[in-house]
Amino acid sequence: MPVKVQQHNLAGHEDDPCNIPSEQFSKLGCANSPKSTFPRTSTEEFCTGTSLSKDVANNTKNKNKNVFRDGPVVIELFAGSGRLTAALKSCGVHSAFGVDHKKLSSIAPIMLADLTTRAGQALFMTWMDAPNLAGIFAAPPCGTCSLARNIKIRGPKGNIISGPVPLRSPKFPEGFPNLANTNLKRVLAANKLYDFLSKVVLKANDRNLIFVIENPRSSLFWLTKFFQRIKHLFTFVAHQACAYGSERPKWTALAVNRPEFLQIKLT
Numbered sequence: 001m002p003v004k005v006q007q008h009n010l011a012g013h014e015d016d017p018c019n020i021p022s023e024q025f026s027k028l029g030c031a032n033s034p035k036s037t038f039p040r041t042s043t044e045e046f047c048t049g050t051s052l053s054k055d056v057a058n059n060t061k062n063k064n065k066n067v068f069r070d071g072p073v074v075i076e077l078f079a080g081s082g083r084l085t086a087a088l089k090s091c092g093v094h095s096a097f098g099v100d101h102k103k104l105s106s107i108a109p110i111m112l113a114d115l116t117t118r119a120g121q122a123l124f125m126t127w128m129d130a131p132n133l134a135g136i137f138a139a140p141p142c143g144t145c146s147l148a149r150n151i152k153i154r155g156p157k158g159n160i161i162s163g164p165v166p167l168r169s170p171k172f173p174e175g176f177p178n179l180a181n182t183n184l185k186r187v188l189a190a191n192k193l194y195d196f197l198s199k200v201v202l203k204a205n206d207r208n209l210i211f212v213i214e215n216p217r218s219s220l221f222w223l224t225k226f227f228q229r230i231k232h233l234f235t236f237v238a239h240q241a242c243a244y245g246s247e248r249p250k251w252t253a254l255a256v257n258r259p260e261f262l263q264i265k266l267t
């Protein structure tokens with residue numbers, strides 16, 4: 001059943017310096033949400049894990065009844081501080097874990113893998129083979145995709161000082177053709193991660209796993225060919241960080257494949 005996403009949450013907002021123009025965001029399909037095969041799990045059930053276990057069990061057609069005794073596994077991909085994993089654990093999803101190339105957190109278990117490398121990607125795929133894997137949350141790096149790079153930074157005397165330069169644009173979402181040295185390396189590394197993420201999404205989709213991708217609403221990540229190749233599997237919802245306790249105004253978009261996440265839309 002198509003899910004209606006409230007347009008005003010996704011349209012551009014002049015006060016937000018990182019905002020992507022609404023006509024670009026509508027390319028993501030949020031104005032007319034794509035078809036989706038939404039299941040049954042409510043957010044509350046997600047916290048108890050009961051419905052997720054059912055979901056997973058249905059997917060694998062009860063091949064092995066004992067597989068689910070430890071409850072569902074949820075992977076926080078690009079986990080950073082691992083706060084989502086910690087929150088899931090506090091909701092009773094005890095087998096949740098994060099994956100990152102750095103261990104930044106002691107509040108949650110983080111498995112280490114450099115996902116730009118073949119070895120790291122192969123390792124991740126073995127974790128994905130867990131039969132009780134229920135879902136994946138991914139917050140891919142967005143530093144090279146930020147429209148904030150276009151903002152001129154002024155020094156104390158009002159003079160323009162050099163800040164981070166734009167590395168991508170809506171016309172060149174995979175990176176400007178003339179990038180060199182460190183900037184080129186950074187964009188290529190991020191693109192490798194986006195390419196890998198798209199493969200993870202396709203594999204997860206084959207198993208009807210829950211999937212959420214998070215990035216700033218204005219991020220050029222959404223326009224890359226890597227995301228465009230999987231966007232038909234998602235619908236979109238945006239929220240304002242202030243509405244969830246942050247002191248900094250920041251629009252975040254979630255690409256989701258379950259309707260329950262559409263509740264995360266406070267502005």
Ligand SMILES: C[S@@+](CC[C@H](N)C(=O)[O-])C[C@H]1O[C@@H](n2cnc3c(N)ncnc32)[C@H](O)[C@@H]1O
Nearest residue numbers: 078079080081100101113114115116139140141
């Ligand atoms: C947008 S941040 C995620 C932040 C996280 N959601 C949090 O709340 O802390 C992206 C994450 O990707 C990770 N990352 C960057 N390059 C990576 C790589 N090559 N392999 C795995 N993770 C990587 C970074 O360490 C960072 O934690």
